[in-house]
Amino acid sequence: MLALRWSDVDPKAGTLRIKRAPSDGEFVAPKTPRSRRKIELSNTARTVLRGGPQSPPQAQARGADAKSRALEDHGLVFPSTVGTLLSHRTPSQRRALAFKALLKRAGLPVSTRLYDLRHTCATLLLNSNVHPKYV
Numbered sequence: 001m002l003a004l005r006w007s008d009v010d011p012k013a014g015t016l017r018i019k020r021a022p023s024d025g026e027f028v029a030p031k032t033p034r035s036r037r038k039i040e041l042s043n044t045a046r047t048v049l050r051g052g053p054q055s056p057p058q059a060q061a062r063g064a065d066a067k068s069r070a071l072e073d074h075g076l077v078f079p080s081t082v083g084t085l086l087s088h089r090t091p092s093q094r095r096a097l098a099f100k101a102l103l104k105r106a107g108l109p110v111s112t113r114l115y116d117l118r119h120t121c122a123t124l125l126l127n128s129n130v131h132p133k134y135v
Helices: 043-049 056-063 093-105 114-127
Strands: 015-017 021-023 026-028 038-040
Touching: none
Parallel strands: none
Antiparallel strands: 015 038, 021 026
């Protein structure tokens, strides 16, 4: 998700293509040929992504100190506040607090990690007889 660009998303067809992965702040090819793939989106994801980029530079400027940092537009679906690649290793304190607030609202322990939610989602989908390839 972190390296996903708007050019990789086809909301009309309801698909996205995995073409790159983040590695130490850069974009690299995925590890295996099978990692480079087309994914069919759920109806919810199609609806959300159908809006396309929300004028990234202007949206990013609201969260960035434009005098001290130059905005970069890499066309990322999930950019940092200055348009650069988000780091999965060092989430900002603000994002961490927002995530904990969401966990509390959902009635989940605040020690829950995003990784835990990913695996819970996969387990729930598999228990609902969703094909493993889709999961």
